Structure formats: C-alpha cells, structure tokens
Amino acid sequence: MxxxxxxxxxxxxxxxxxxxxxVDLATLERNIDTLHAFFRQCDARVRPYVEAHLCPAIAHKQLAAGGTVGGIGVGTVSQAEVFAKYGFTDIFVVNEIVTPQKIARLCALAHHTKITVAVDQPQNIEDLSAAAGMHGVRLHVAVDVCTRGNGCGVEPGQPAVDLAKVVSRAPHLAFAGLMTRDGPTPTEDPGQLSGESRPWIQRVLDTRAMLEQAGIMVPMVSAGGTYNYEIAGAMAGVTEVRAGTYALMDYRHVASRxxxxxxxxxxxxxxxxxxxxxxxxxxxxxxxxxxxxxxxxxxxxxxxxxxxxxxxxxxxxxxxxxxxxxxxxxxxxxxxxxxxxxxxxxxxxxxxxxxxxxxxxxxxxxxxx
CATH class of the missing domain: 2.40.37.20 (D-serine dehydratase-like domain)
Incomplete structure (x- = not known):
C-alpha cells in the first residue's frame, strides 16, 4: 500500500x-436521498450493493438514509468479511460460493452476522448444509434464477422450484427466497427500459407463485438495480432491489439515469x-x-x-x-x-x-x- x-x-x-x-459529499448525499426516498414510500426496500464503492463509510450513509432492508449486498466472501468488521450484520453474498475454504469462511461469519448466499446447483446446497452443521450455524440461501440465459443461475419455473425444494429440505440452511442478477441494457428510452425489465422480473415472480402453491413460503424476491429500481420496486412481490452505482454514479450510465x-x-x-x-x-x-x-x-x-x-x-x-x-x-x-x-x-x-x-x-x- x-x-x-x-x-x-x-x-x-x-x-x-x-x-x-x-467525492463531492453534497452530490453523494443527493444521489442517496433520491433513490432511498422512492423506497421509503413503497413496499419494496433497497439493499445497497456496496461492491460499487467498497467503502464502509458510504454504506453506513446508505443504510442511514432509510428505505433499506437493513443490510447490504457484496460480491465476494472477502468483501463480506471486511464489511462485517465495520458493523454490518446482514450481508447478502450475491454469488455462488463453492470451495470448502470459502464456505468455511462464510460459516465463521454466520456466528455473528446474518449471511445469505446464492446457489444454482444441488451439490453446492449439500456442501453448504454440511459445513453449516459442522460449524454450528445456519446459512440463509437464495436460489439464483437466470431469467435471460446469459450467466449464473437456474432456469425460472420448475427448475428453480425443484432447487428451492432441495434448499428447504436441507438441514442447517434457511430458504431465503429468489434472486436474479439479470439487468436491462442501459437506455435513455423509458419504454425500452420497462419493456426489458418487466418480463424477466415477472419470470421470478411467477416462480415465486409456483413455490407458494407448493406450500413453500418465499420471504425474499431480490431483483433490479440502479437502472430500473422504479420498475422493480413497484412490481408487487419484489421485496428488495440491489442497487449500487447510484451513490457515486459514473459517466457510462449517467445519460440513462x-x-x-x-x-x-x-x-x-x-x-x-x-x-x-x-x-x-x-x-x-x-x-x-x-x-x-x-x-x-x-x-x-x-x-x-x-x-x-x-x-x-x-x-x-x-x-x-x-x-x-x-x-x-x-x-x-x-x-x-x-x-x-x-x-x-x-x-x-x-x-x-x-x-x-x-x-x-x-x-x-x-x-x-
């Protein structure tokens, strides 16, 4: 260093x-208030995705602004470890964690922090369950739903339902709900933004309905981000939006937001x-x-x-x-x-x-x- x-x-x-x-503080605070004001007035809440800035001081400002789930989202286990040291007690690792070393570190965090992690494979669920039992903790697990076919995640509908059933039966794990990481193409056209966002979010909501019909409650549906937060946050059934770029913003997306x-x-x-x-x-x-x-x-x-x-x-x-x-x-x-x-x-x-x-x-x- x-x-x-x-x-x-x-x-x-x-x-x-x-x-x-x-960082200009007035601009930062105005950005935060703009987004959080929306979530202070709707049923959905925002989960600040702090990988966008990696700075605990900014994350504390985001949680203090209200309209949040009370926790943050991170991209890696090591990010979770850092933010846990700075007093954050509800951390969603928005990623699949599969190696024994990383799973053990998740379990260590879970002794004093609510840890949620994404899954898209039955073997990963089995490994998380075994490690959580060995460490005497409970991990919260969200099924990662791939709604556009271009990344991690299980297909929406029956494949996601089947995987959620595996989670719900696994000892030492709590089924947290569903998440998707697919985002729309940044655009200045509100019609295009809505046209791209709503269908893929609806696929997750339809999957939620299938799970509830099967008797499995879905506490969380996590979808959307900075570029479509108004759309995702207004859709009935979405419980949280993971937004990150809005706080500091950048030139790549300022025209669309x-x-x-x-x-x-x-x-x-x-x-x-x-x-x-x-x-x-x-x-x-x-x-x-x-x-x-x-x-x-x-x-x-x-x-x-x-x-x-x-x-x-x-x-x-x-x-x-x-x-x-x-x-x-x-x-x-x-x-x-x-x-x-x-x-x-x-x-x-x-x-x-x-x-x-x-x-x-x-x-x-x-x-x-």
Whole structure:
C-alpha cells in the first residue's frame, strides 16, 4: 500500500496531491436521498450493493438514509468479511460460493452476522448444509434464477422450484427466497427500459407463485438495480432491489439515469503541454482504469481524453480549450466505470464546498476472494 499523503481538514481541494479520488459529499448525499426516498414510500426496500464503492463509510450513509432492508449486498466472501468488521450484520453474498475454504469462511461469519448466499446447483446446497452443521450455524440461501440465459443461475419455473425444494429440505440452511442478477441494457428510452425489465422480473415472480402453491413460503424476491429500481420496486412481490452505482454514479450510465450525478471524480495535474493541441496529466490506467471506456473531462469545453498509459492521460484540446489548460493546472476526470476506478484507491477524499471534510478508507479494495 502506498503511504498516504493527507492534508488537514479544510484544505482546498485543489491543494490535494494528485491523482486523487475525490467525492463531492453534497452530490453523494443527493444521489442517496433520491433513490432511498422512492423506497421509503413503497413496499419494496433497497439493499445497497456496496461492491460499487467498497467503502464502509458510504454504506453506513446508505443504510442511514432509510428505505433499506437493513443490510447490504457484496460480491465476494472477502468483501463480506471486511464489511462485517465495520458493523454490518446482514450481508447478502450475491454469488455462488463453492470451495470448502470459502464456505468455511462464510460459516465463521454466520456466528455473528446474518449471511445469505446464492446457489444454482444441488451439490453446492449439500456442501453448504454440511459445513453449516459442522460449524454450528445456519446459512440463509437464495436460489439464483437466470431469467435471460446469459450467466449464473437456474432456469425460472420448475427448475428453480425443484432447487428451492432441495434448499428447504436441507438441514442447517434457511430458504431465503429468489434472486436474479439479470439487468436491462442501459437506455435513455423509458419504454425500452420497462419493456426489458418487466418480463424477466415477472419470470421470478411467477416462480415465486409456483413455490407458494407448493406450500413453500418465499420471504425474499431480490431483483433490479440502479437502472430500473422504479420498475422493480413497484412490481408487487419484489421485496428488495440491489442497487449500487447510484451513490457515486459514473459517466457510462449517467445519460440513462439523469437523476443521479457523478459524485466521484479523479483530480489530475497537467504535467506536460508537448504541443498546443495536447495536454498530459498524471492520471493514467493505474489511477482511473480504462477497461470499459475512457474517462471524460467535463469541465473544459473542447478537451477530451484520447488515451491512457500506465501513469499518464493524454488529452486532445480543441482550439477553444488550448488557452485554458496550462502546466500545473488541475483537471477533473469523470470515470467511465466507477467500480473499476474506486478499486484502484486506498482512500477517498470527501469534500464539501470545495474543501476537504473527511478521508475515508476504501476498506474492501482488492477483496476478490
């Protein structure tokens, strides 16, 4: 881990060392309130999916905003371990956990935390049951329903019903309900969004009805996310929506979800002006990521990021931007994908009115296992 370089609270943001991951608190809080206000007024609740930011401080803000199930969602066992240390007592590992080592770690967490885990194979259910019995705990198990045929999960309908029956009969396991991770294609067209979302969510709800007709209660139906939370949350029978990106947002999805604004940006310094139409900054792939798209320089008209090397970003400057970018200037880059970007940092600098208010640990950074 790189030695942190912290400035005192109250430091103007432009005086922070770069590259720096900076979160505007007012924007973050507005994003959180926008989504949570919806869930404070409907039957469904939100389960913040914290893999989007990996930061316990942000997760605590999300739960404090109300309208939640009282717990969080994570992507890995190691993320669950980190967030459990920070006081979270209801954690849904939205993944299939199959190796003996990882299952044992789940069971260790279950001694003091409500742990829910996804399954899509009978053998996995048997292994979870045996381990839970050996450790003297009870694991909550959700059947992962694949509604679009493009990932993990069992087919909706009878295959999912049959698997849920296996869970309900297994000792040391509690049938938590049904989940799906399929999401719609991000779009600015509300009709397309609804047209893609409703059918696949309905397949899960139809499966729930089949289970209840068979005498098996389904406490949870977990579906939807940031990009269709209003649709999923309004469908009768959906009990929770796992949303994550909304808190910090990113440029990739801001057009399709304009009610949320990017709260996290990378501040970089101009380190070279090799020619009038080019600027080089000290934020490259290691500072912002580029796997799914390049960051965007929003604040200067005519400036665009054209490439990233390991340590540098290259910006093309149109004529109107060339006199506005000088050596040593600070530039703001909005990440294309916020999850990739946050995972590159140990700390978040949280600012309000342009001044540093607090430094947060990205405590679950690099927790892949």
């Amino acid at each position: 790189e030695r942190p370089i912290f400035k005192p609270v109250g430091t103007p943001v432009e005086q922070l060392d770069t590259p720096a991951l900076v 304009p009610q949320f604004k990017p709260a996290a940006r990378v501040m970089a310094t101009v380190t070279s002006r090799p020619e009038p139409g080019t600027a080089i900054v000290d934020a490259g792939q290691k500072a912002i990521g580029s796997d799914t798209g390049l960051p965007v320089a929003e604040d200067i008209a005519g400036a665009s990021v054209v490439s990233l090397s390991a340590e540098h970003g290259r910006l093309r400057l149109a004529e109107e931007a060339q006199t506005r970018v000088a050596l040593g200037d600070k530039l703001w880059l909005t990440p294309w994908d916020i999850g990739t970007c946050v995972n590159l940092y140990d700390y978040i600098h949280a600012v309000r009115h342009g001044k540093l208010e607090v430094v947060w640990d990205v405590a679950a950074r690099g927790t892949y296992r």
